Amino acid sequence: ESCGHIRISVPIVRLGDPVTASCIISPNCSKLDQEPQILWRLQDGPEQPGDRQRRLHDGSQESTITLPHVNHTKAFLSCLVPWANSFQVLDQAELQAGYPPASPSNLSCLMYLTTNSLVCQWEPGPETYLPTNFTLKSFRSRADCKYQKDSITDCVPKDRQNTCSIARKHLILYQNMVVWVQAENVLGTSESPKLCLDPMDVVKLEPPVLQVLDMNPELVPRQPGCLWLSWKPWKPGEFIAQECELRYQPQFGGANWTLVSHLPSSEDQFKLCGLHQAPVYTLQIRCIRSPLPGLWSSWSPSLQLRPT
Amino acid sequence: PLPWPQSFLLKSLEQVRKIQTRNSELLEQLCATYKLCHPEELVLLGHSLGILQAPLSRCSIQALQPTKCLSQLHSGLFLYQGLLQALAGISPEVAPTLDMLQLDVANFATTIWQQMETLGVAPTVQPTQSTLPTFTSAFQRRAGGVLTVSHLQTFLETAHCALNHLV
Structure with missing residues (x-):
């Protein structure tokens, strides 16, 4: 004793x-x-x-x-x-x-078609110095996200990450859902603002593969300052109607990008002319779901091309 | 009849394309894995298993009746959702694709049902699944898979035409 x-x-x-x-x-x-x-x-x-x-x-x-x-x-x-x-x-x-947890902020989500999961990330807020648990909470809703239809299993991040992945089986695509983050420790609980989203409206699109075509001069007469291009949509996103934009810049310091907008998501032969400012041009392309809402893909890897 | 909202039509078209892509993937896998590549060779078996085409007569361009077409679309999707569930356990190779396909079909059915509710033409009670085929062998389950998926593909082509017509 x-x-x-x-x-x-x-x-x-x-x-x-x-x-x-x-x-x-x-x-x-x-x-x-x-x-x-x-x-x-x-x-x-x-x-x-x-x-x-x-x-x-x-x-x-x-x-x-x-x-x-x-x-x-x-x-x-x-x-x-x-x-x-x-x-x-x-x-x-x-x-x-x-300290009790502050409200998590900057919650954003992306739907990955390759893993069929909705991945959300957030900023946890200032250090609390105490073990603090973050939980991604969500429920299914209707168009305006006011009413809760049925709740979705809580998503608990792996080893203290500020991101969580909601599996496909918990998602109803093309329906709105409400997502938010809850932070909790012994001193208190807080919640992030709520997001109302349809997973398909936040698909993470990848850019198409941009290629240069080597046209047969007998079939297509050579035109100075032109390039023939083709691109195909990113395969997992092929079913999504998209529009794309192309940008190009002459390869010398301080050159500006020129943008060509409202291009189709798939193009077998696209002629780009007016490329007289430099021997070599840098080209990139990106796409966005359209006319339905969506997010721009990143720009494709740069192509350094020499116009005819 | 009330015009269907543009966003509903565009989303539905996208969902049809999504399911068709998945469908083709599954058909390719079933063909590669089990050499069951010709659904037309399985018509007899289909009848004995009770795997038939879901009717979409009201969605054909010639006789398009939007509201009744919606109802047939939902009933068909609901049927195929059940059939796909009955195929669970076909094999580890195709299981992931089958799971995703089933979810995509279920989600499309939800989209259609919600539009029926919005238009006030949804029955008060959700449909219940009719009796599903029972497979007495692995072959029957795989062949049932090929039949279900190829029927679904045909079903979706008709749906795609109707939706495109209404956009």
């Missing part, structure tokens, strides 16, 4: 808040003086007496101390008694301090 035991009002507090602890020394702790002075030590600080020490009705001694502002995120609070020229530690308690 140990001689002393610490009790803490709340083991985890908000940084800067006070905490009160008491240490009780049982009367049958034979090796100690009858009424030893109970001391406290925070981390490796100086030993200090409690605010008050009193004898309880059962003969045990109780010392109480209030730390006005806890400013360690983790600290050990020890209860000691003087012993010969030193001290004896009778008990030790771990103090933790931190």
Whole structure:
């Protein structure tokens, strides 16, 4: 049976808040003086007496101390008694301090056609110094996202990432769903703003593969400053109606891009002319779901081409 | 009849193309894996298993009745959703594609059902699945898969024409 035991009002507090602890020394702790002075030590600080020490009705001694502002995120609070020229530690308690989670922000989601999953990411907000759990929550809805139809299984991120992937079987494509992030630790809970989205409206499209055609001069007379191009849509997104835009720039410092918009998503032969400013041009293409809502793909890898 | 909203038509067309792509993938896998490449050779078996074409008469261009077409579309999709479920366990190779196809068909059925609700033509009670075929052999299940998917492909071609016609 140990001689002393610490009790803490709340083991985890908000940084800067006070905490009160008491240490009780049982009367049958034979090796100690009858009424030893109970001391406290925070981390490796100086030993200090409690605010008050009193004898309880059962003969045990109780010392109480209030730390006005806890400013360690983790600290050990020890209860000691003087012993010969030193001290004896009778008990030790771990103090933790931190903050309740702020609302996660910048929640965004992308639907990946290759993995058939909706991946959402967010910013967790300032450090809380406490174990904080983030959960991606969602439910199915109707057009306006006001009413909850049925909820979807919570998505718990893997090892403290700020991203989570909702599997295809939980999704109803072409229907709106509401998504948000909940953050929780012992000091509180918070939620991000809610997103209302149809997974198919946030498909992560990949750009087409842009190719240059080597036209037979007997069939197609050579025209100075022209290029023949072709492109095919990214296969997993082939079923999605898209429109594309092409950009090109002469290969010299400070040149501007020229944009060719409203192009089809698939083109077997596209003639691009007017390329007289430089021997070599850089070309890229990107696409977006259209006319239905969607997100631009990234630009395709650059092609360095030499016009005729 | 009320015109169908543009976004509904465009989304439905996209869903049809999505399912058709998946369908072709599954047919190719069934052909490559089990050498069952000609659905027309399985008509007899189809009758004995009760795997028939879902009717889409009201969606044919010649006799297009939009509201009744919606209802037939939903009933057909609902039937194929059930048939695809009955095919679960065909084989590990095709299972992933089959799962995705089933989800895509189910989601398209939801899109159609919601449009019927919006137009006020949805029955008060969701349909219940009719009796599905029981397969007594691995061959029957694979052949049933080829039949179901090829019927679905035909079904979708008709649906695509009707939807395109209405865009």
